[in-house]
Amino acid sequence: MYVVIEGIDTAGKSTQLELLKKNFPNAVFTKEPGGTLLGTKLRVMALGGEAKSQLAEMFLFLADRAEHIEEIIKNNKDKIIISDRSMISGIAYANQLNLDKLIELNLIATQNILPDYVILLELTPSELKFRLSQKQNDSIELRGIEYLINIQNRMKETIQKIGINHIFIDASLKIEEIEKKIEDFINGK
Numbered sequence: 773m774y775v776v777i778e779g780i781d782t783a784g785k786s787t788q789l790e791l792l793k794k795n796f797p798n799a800v801f802t803k804e805p806g807g808t809l810l811g812t813k814l815r816v817m818a819l820g821g822e823a824k825s826q827l828a829e830m831f832l833f834l835a836d837r838a839e840h841i842e843e844i845i846k847n848n849k850d851k852i853i854i855s856d857r858s859m860i861s862g863i864a865y866a867n868q869l870n871l872d873k874l875i876e877l878n879l880i881a882t883q884n885i886l887p888d889y890v891i892l893l894e895l896t897p898s899e900l901k902f903r904l905s906q907k908q909n910d911s912i913e914l915r916g917i918e919y920l921i922n923i924q925n926r927m928k929e930t931i932q933k934i935g936i937n938h939i940f941i942d943a944s945l946k947i948e949e950i951e952k953k954i955e956d957f958i959n960g961k
């Protein structure tokens with residue numbers, strides 16, 4: 773079972789993943805970008821803001837995704853896999869091509885493998901503004917509130933368009949409330 777946690781930067785993914793590690797001790801925890809050896813190198817390049825071309829940046833993430841599917845997802849298909857981000861981020865953050873083309877490119881990278889369940893943590897603009905003000909931002913986060921809310925909308929549109937089993941959770945709820953919703957969703961309650 774391949775489960776992914778999605779959400780724009782600061783939505784609370786890492787916070788919930790720490791709790792999931794306690795609640796699902798036998799699951800395989802992974803992430804994009806950077807879930808493999810090659811991926812750790814691609815991650816540094818992708819997040820460093822070095823690429824002048826947005827297309828080049830997108831292909832770094834796609835290369836990371838292709839390696840991640842081959843090495844982590846296919847090799848653990850009998851276990852519960854819980855991943856921090858997925859092709860949903862890949863499609864939503866690469867907004868220079870249309871959605872159909874991006875889905876096609878991402879399905880090439882994933883060998884047509886889709887997540888079984890997607891959990892999207894959803895932020896309001898004001899909560900996003902507050903959370904970004906509380907931390908040092910990387911090159912993508914520096915693009916701003918409107919940019920990230922637009923990405924969040926694209927995440928929702930992508931999840932609905934592909935038709936993956938999903939739950940959208942208000943990221944401003946209490947940490948424990950979110951934890952409970954995620955656990956119930958994964959356990960099929």
Ligand SMILES: Nc1ncnc2c1ncn2[C@@H]1O[C@H](COP(=O)(O)OP(=O)(O)O)[C@@H](O)[C@H]1O
Pocket residue numbers: 779780781782783784785786787788903906943944945946947950
């Ligand atoms: N439900 C919540 N309510 C309020 N603050 C939260 C909540 N979840 C996470 N945070 C805080 O928001 C910030 C970003 O959370 P984090 O888990 O690092 O997000 P992400 O991994 O999605 O970037 C952290 O300071 C974290 O403590």
Ligand SMILES: Cc1cn([C@H]2C[C@H](O)[C@@H](COP(=O)(O)OP(=O)(O)O)O2)c(=O)[nH]c1=O
Pocket residue numbers: 780781782785786804805819833834857858861862863865866912913
């Ligand atoms: C997976 C993926 C992530 N990204 C972006 C989203 C994030 O800004 C960054 C990944 O960083 P991440 O480690 O998920 O950041 P955080 O913990 O701050 O949420 O890369 C893309 O632009 N394309 C992609 O395909």
